[in-house]
Amino acid sequence: MSAGANQPEFSPNTFTMDGIEIPFKDGQTLMDAALAAGVYIPHLCHHPGLTPHGSCKLCMVDIGSGRASSCTTPAVAGQQVSNNTPALNEARRTLTQMLFIEGNHLCPSCEKTGNCTLQAMAYHLGMLEGHFPQFFQRREVDASHSTVMLDRDRCILCELCVRASREVDGKNVFAVAGRGITARLIVNSPSGKLADSDLEIDDLAAHICPVGAILIKAHAYEIPIGWRTFDLRQIDEIGPEKVIQARVGHTDD
Amino acid sequence: MKQDTTVPSGNNHQPGLRRVAIDPLSRVEGHGKITLMLDAENHIHEARLHIVEFRGFEKFIQGRPYWEVPFFVQRLCGICPVSHQLAAAKAVDQLVGVEQLTPSAEKLRRLLHFGQVLQSHALHFFHLSSPDLLFGFGSNPAQRNIVGVLDKYPELGLKGVKLRKYGQQIIAAISGKRIHGTATVPGGMNKPLTVAERDTLLAGIDDILTWCQDAVGLNEQIHTAHPEHHGYAAIRSNFLSMIGSGGELELYHGGLRASLPSGAHVFDQFDYRGYQQIIREEVRPWSYMKFPYLVELGKQQGWYRVGPLARMNNCDMIVTPLAEASRRRFKEFGQGGFVHDTLAYHWARMIEALHCAESINQLLRDPEITGIKLRAEAGEMRSVGIGVIEAPRGTLFHHYQIDEQGLVEKANLIVSTTGNNQAMNESVRLVAHEYLDGHEITEGLLNHLEVAIRAYDPCLSCATHALGKMPLQVELVDPDGVLLDRLTKGGNGLIERIV
Known part of the structure; x- marks a missing residue:
């Protein structure tokens, strides 16, 4: 992979x-x-x-x-x-704030916390709060797949999963539908559910999500606090690819 | 049907009564409000402890995956998150078909829980209640707080701070953080206790044991030497608690025992997974907190008390020697029967703190505590999981039902403070009847009411507040709804009358 x-x-x-x-x-x-x-x-x-x-x-x-x-x-x-530069980092911070308030990112209890690139980015950019009013959008959870879960609450529409599925896995499991605020991650299957797609647990698309919108089921919180990716390293010491390796390394089934 | 007619029955509101409202309470965990219903002769007819905060956890975990639940629901509370995490984790163990943890995992969970109970009990006595007990209920409010304790009894106050710190060190070593860490995984734990962590904790345990013994002695002395404390807010009640297989005090896992005020058992060693057969909850329109009762005794007579007093009365023994010796003195005070003094909660709480310290000492010296086999083999998935634990404030129920995809369909939580709901109302009514009559409202009278509530160590919102910063307001309203008097206590302790 x-x-x-x-x-x-x-x-x-x-x-x-x-x-x-x-x-x-x-x-x-x-x-x-x-x-x-x-x-x-x-x-x-x-x-x-x-x-x-x-x-x-x-x-x-x-x-x-x-x-x-x-x-x-x-x-x-x-x-x-x-x-x-201060101006660029200010703009980056604002963009990151917008990502936080568009989705439902409950960092304190999220299983991705400590391993989440978006969270680490917020720390890196000195983001202390969302600044903008929270959208509180209702987004669908798809837990139909036996080993992979899709929690759209956390999706930031980066399309890493879309590209990984097409370009590396040789599949076409994910796509983004809609535009603007209605844009959403969809699954290319007859029912629109992950269970009916050809996604497999070893696919890069199942592991590449930087924010925990796509997760391997039932492996949450296995990495103790203090040993999570961003407990040990700052985001500017590594790239997201290292985050993915940390995640893959922990899915032992 | 078993009944004990000495248990006061829950009162129903009658129209045309005057109200005295105390809003909010201070030095309890959360935000509450008391309304005293006066009759035409200005006598207390009924007391209502309103829980005005709505949390909604049972609703908004619906649709979430089961493995997320322990870490979601622990956010209910900043004082006892470990108890919520562990109760939910026990339920999740059942969901993944695990009946028995590995020895090291179970011991780690117990150690974590003992650390939790120790720090919570220390917080309650030293930070919240000792000002009342050391300075007197009606003493100067500017002094009657933890800062005043540290000023006048610096050694004692410091012990309280260090006891709490030690409990939190245990929690941090096992779960990664002092508050809201992550330790449990389905069927086990996510990290062993290292030898270095164990040794660090062991290095401090001797002082902890000594300080806990001192705290028990102090509370025993305070309670036995003050006859006026014995009947203060005292009510004869039923008691509910978890119990060990040999009838011993048990905080992590065991059967349920309910007793009548006389000590006779309503049921014993009851498998908590069937709790819905024995406990129901009544909803009353004026509070978000439900009123649980024992089905066998009915709504009127079936309310009960939980927490340290319930556990101390219900258990037949404590397996650690120092706490057992203290328990025997507690029983002697009760002349062999149940102690119904509400203020004896403090004494019982410190006996439990001593039991926690002794148990921590034993566990830290157990070779299996640093074991690395921490995950049990998962079995067949189940749709229902029910976890029960003795949290610092009492018996805590977590009940989850999941669908075939692993998402929560239903949840029911009976948190510890809920178990004492009716009891707190009854205690407030008793104190109000004795101390608050007519139109005169004073700060001392208000604190007498709060002392009664505080004895239960209620966690009204499962949230923390800055000590001594909460304002206090009392309103006196005539039967027609006209405001007669209003007394406000600011965060600085100054009292202002606004009419």
């Missing part, structure tokens, strides 16, 4: 991010080049090896006078890029 990775030809080109010179290979995005160089750009919908999506907008960087998603913007030699 490895995500795989393209191996573009090496190029000696470099760009500058926050004063640091970062090398990149031809065709590489700003995000991939930065991560390869050990420089963290906040992101939620990006995963190395999956087609860039550019939807969460947390990875926005300033390039000259413009602003672009670093996960979808190809690196260009000599670019001057700003990433870790």
Whole structure:
């Protein structure tokens, strides 16, 4: 279930991010080049090896006078890029707050707490409260599958599961339907239920969710407090791919 | 039908009565309000302890997966979340078909629970009740709080703080946090106690044992030396508690025993999974808190008391020697029969704290406490799980029904304070009858009412409040609803009359 990775030809080109010179290979995005160089750009919908999506907008960087998603913007030699600035982090914090109030994220009792990328992002960005009025949307739980559960309360529509299913698992289990505030994660099966889909427990799509909308059943709270992913590491020390490894490593059946 | 006519029956409201409302209560866990119904001669006719906060946990866990439940419902409370987590975990064990935990897992859960009860009991006596008992019920309110205790009795106050801290250290070692940690998993525990953690806890246990003995002695002395405490808010009641297989005091797992005021058993060693056969809950329109009663005795006579006093009266022995010796002195005080003094709750509570300390000492020295086999093999899934535990404040029931997908369909929680609902009303009525008559309302009188409530250590919302910060209000209303008098006590202790 490895995500795989393209191996573009090496190029000696470099760009500058926050004063640091970062090398990149031809065709590489700003995000991939930065991560390869050990420089963290906040992101939620990006995963190395999956087609860039550019939807969460947390990875926005300033390039000259413009602003672009670093996960979808190809690196260009000599670019001057700003990433870790107060203005960008303020915008990222606001976006994260909006994600929190759109869904129903009950961190204190959530089984993903401590292993949740959204929660870790909020800590990283210094988010102390939701700021905006909570939507309290009613969202459907799909527990029909024998081993995987879909709790839409926590979905942030990053489409990592959609892409993982299509590009790595060779399936087409998930999709996002609707637009704007009515956008929602759906299951491509005759009944619309996970039980009728061809999702299997070893699929990357079953493990890639950064927020616990897709969970392996009956393995909650097995990792003690103090040993959870973000008890041990800060989010800017690692990328979401490490979170996924922590999760996969704990599903032993 | 068994009956004991000495049990006062629940009163029904009669129209045309005057009201005295005390809103809110202070130094209890949560927010309550007392209304005293006066008759035309200004005598107390009825007391109502209103629980005005609505929580709704039973409703909003519907549709959630069963494995989430222990960590969702523990958020009911910031004082005894471990009890809620463990009661729910016991129910979840049944849902996954586990009848018997591994020895290490069961001992860890017991250790966790003893730590919980110890810290909660320490909090209640030293932080909430000792100001009343040490300074007197009607003493200066500016002094009658934990800060006053620390000022005048610094050694005693500090022991209380350290006792609570020790209980929380146990909770943190096992569940990762002092409050709202995660320890249980279906059929077991998620983390062993390390040898280093065990040794750290052992290093402090001798002081804990000594301080608990001191606390028992202090409470015994306070209660026996003050005859006026004996009849204070005292009511003859039935008692309900969990009991060990040998009739011993049991806080984690056992059968249910209910007794009449005389000591005769209504039932004994009853499997709590059938609790609906023996306990029902009555809803009254003026409170969100239900009124449970023993089916066999009916609504009027079937109400009961739970918690330390119930457990101390109901049990035949305590398996740890120091607490057992204390229990025997408690029984001698009751001349072999049940002790019905409401203020004896404090004494019983400290005997239990001593039992917790002794049990913690034993468990920490048990080699299996650091064992690493913590998960039992899951069996066949079931649709119903019922977990019962003796929480610090009394018998706690968690009942869940799940669908074939593992989502909660129904839930019923009878929290400990609910068990004392009618008893608290009866105690308040007694005290009000004695101390509050006519139109004159004073702060001392108000606190006499609160002392009666506080003895039960009620957790009215299962939430915490800043000590001494809660305002207190009393309203006197005539039968036509006209406000005659209103007394307000601010967070600074100042009393203001607003008419």
